[in-house]
Amino acid sequence: MVEIKVSDSVRKKLLAFRDRNKKARWSRDLDPIEKQYNAVCLWADIGGASYLSFDGKGIYHNFDADEIIFLKSQVEMNQLLIYGSEKCPTLKQLLPQRPSDALECQSCSGRGFVKKDISKAIYKREDAISCNVCGGVGWCAT
Numbered sequence: 001m002v003e004i005k006v007s008d009s010v011r012k013k014l015l016a017f018r019d020r021n022k023k024a025r026w027s028r029d030l031d032p033i034e035k036q037y038n039a040v041c042l043w044a045d046i047g048g049a050s051y052l053s054f055d056g057k058g059i060y061h062n063f064d065a066d067e068i069i070f071l072k073s074q075v076e077m078n079q080l081l082i083y084g085s086e087k088c089p090t091l092k093q094l095l096p097q098r099p100s101d102a103l104e105c106q107s108c109s110g111r112g113f114v115k116k117d118i119s120k121a122i123y124k125r126e127d128a129i130s131c132n133v134c135g136g137v138g139w140c141a142t
């Protein structure tokens with residue numbers, strides 16, 4: 001399992017983001033995963049939902065299997081933060097700093113995203129799937 005440090009200032013903004021989401025879905029309560037793991041839902045689709053806990057764990061809830069999966073790698077964590085930052089930009093602060101000797105990711109040519117056929121239909125843009133090699137940051141540590 002990978003864990004990141006969530007600073008107090010980011011935690012405060014995430015709490016505000018979670019409160020706004022709660023109001024947007026007309027709920028007075030947190031969803032069960034948010035409640036159980038003290039987390040915030042960052043995005044969800046028909047197959048599952050992704051969360052960041054306030055103690056820095058990435059969590060995926062697979063709806064079909066009703067399975068909770070803790071993110072295991074920094075690449076998965078990068079993907080969670082990149083997707084989550086579309087709705088909550090403060091998450092970008094939690095991405096790792098690019099080391100000076102990092103190399104541009106060859107899989108995505110440093111863009112962080114790769115083209116997939118389904119991207120346009122689902123996400124209304126052609127390059128919305130984050131890169132599985134760098135997780136969307138566009139570089140790889142040496």
Ligand SMILES: [Zn+2]
Nearest residue numbers: 105108131134
């Ligand atoms: Zn990449």
